[in-house]
Amino acid sequence: MSKQSAALQPHRRLFADRKRNPDGKRVAVLHTAVRMFLERSYGRTSMDDVATQLNITKPALYHYFRNKEEILVEIYRLGTDLIDEMLDSIEADEKPGLDKVADFIAGYIQIVTGDFGRAVIRLDDGELSKAGRKLVRGRKREIDHRLRAIIEGGIGDGSIASCDAKIASFLLAGAIHGMAAWYEPAGPLKLSAITNQYVRLLTGGLAADGLRELAEPPFAFKGNAHIHG
Amino acid sequence: MSKQSAALQPHRRLFADRKRNPDGKRVAVLHTAVRMFLERSYGRTSMDDVATQLNITKPALYHYFRNKEEILVEIYRLGTDLIDEMLDSIEADEKPGLDKVADFIAGYIQIVTGDFGRAVIRLDDGELSKAGRKLVRGRKREIDHRLRAIIEGGIGDGSIASCDAKIASFLLAGAIHGMAAWYEPAGPLKLSAITNQYVRLLTGGLAADGLRELAEPPFAFKGNAHIHG
DNA sequence: TACGTATTCTACCGGTGAGTAAGATATCAA
C-alpha cells in the first residue's frame, strides 16, 4: 500500500499545475488507472475515483480519453504488446521446443507480475462493449495460438512428449495466470524461486524423456521493463 | 444457450403459482442466479434480471434472501462444500501422496466444470462486503491448505520430488482454475481427455522418479452430483 | 504583456440498480 501510493505520487504531481504535456499525462492516467483497476476492479472503480487519485476532477479525464472503456482497452493493448514482444524474441531463437517453453514460462511470469501484464489476465473483458471485447479477445487468442505453435514445434522436434497442444497451452497459461492472481511482490515467496519451480514442474511434465536437464537455463526476459509499475 | 434455458425452465415453472415451498424455491433462485452470475458476472447481473428469469418480480426475491450478497455467499458455500467433501474422501484414502494428487486433479476438474464449483473460482469475492469476503476467503484458504498438506505428505512418503508445497499447490490449483474459465461442456474438448492430460502433465512434473506410472488410475470423484447444473 | 488555447472546473443530466413500503392475491389449515 505504501509502496503503491508512493508509486502513484509522481502522477499526482504531474497534474499539480496546467503544464502542457498531453502524452505524459495520458500515460500517467493509464498507470494510475491500471493500479486501481487491479486493486478494486474496473467495475468498482469510478472515473471520479481515478480523477481524485490524480488530484483532478472527472471531466479533466475526458480530455485524454473519450470514455472509460478507452482507458481499459489501452491498458490491454500495452499488456498484450509486452507479451507479443516476448513471443517474438522466443520465436526468433533456435532451440528445442521444450527450451522455448521454459523461456516462455520465465518470460510470462516476469510480465504478469507487472501491472500491465497482470491487467491482461485479471481485468474482466466482459466489461467492454461488443467491439472492444472482440478486439481484446482476438489479441488474447493470438497469444494462445503462438504458445500452442511453440508446443507443437517441441512435439515435432521430439523434445516434448506427444500430447494435445491445445490442452497443454491452456494448462501452462492457466497455471501462470493463477499466479498473477495471488503473487505479491512484498510477499514471502521470491519471484526467482517461483519461476524456478514453475519451469521445473511444468517442463518436467511436458518432457519427452521424463525428468531431464534443459539444454540451457531459461533466460530472464528483459524488454520494456520501464512499462512495469 | 438452448441447453441453459432448458435447464432454467423448471425453475420458472416453480414460480408459476403461489404454492408454498420456501426451501425448494430458495434453491431454485440459487441455481438460476449462479448460472447468470457465471455468464454475465455478479456485478452486471441485477436482481431484476434474476427475478425476470424466474418469472417473478424483484421484491419477491427478498422474500428468500435478505440481500444480493446473501445469494452470492450461499452460492460460494455450496461450491466450497463440494470441494471439502472431495478432500475428505481423498484424505481418508491410504495411498501415496502423488496418487492423492492425481485424485485431487480429477475430482477438482469434475467439480469446477459444474456450476457451483465454477462459481467458487470465477465469481469475484471482491464484490462482497468485508465480512462476506473474510468468510469466503477463509474457506478458500482452507482448501488450499489441505491441498498443500497432501503434497507435503507426498514429499514425505517419497512419491513427490522435494519442492515448495506452497508454490506447487498454487500451480496445481491455478492450472485447473484456468480450465474452469475456458471449459465449455459443448466445446470440442472432451472432459475425459482434458482430465487425462492434466493428470499426466501435472503429476509427471511432480513425480520423484521422472515419468512414472501411477499406482492406480485416478478415480472419478462422485458425490453431490445432483447439485451440479 | 497580451492573446489564443490547452487544461481544468462547477454544475448538471439521465440511467441504473439495490432495497423498501404497503397493498393485493392465492394457498393452506381448520
Added chain:
DNA sequence: TTGATATCTTACTCACCGGTAGAATACGTA
C-alpha cells in the same frame, strides 16, 4: 368455506456513476 398468512406485485426512494455543457484559469507564445 373462511380466516390467517405466505407469497408476490406495484410504485416508489435513494445513491451512484458515466458522461456533457459551458465557463474559468493558467500556460505558452508572439
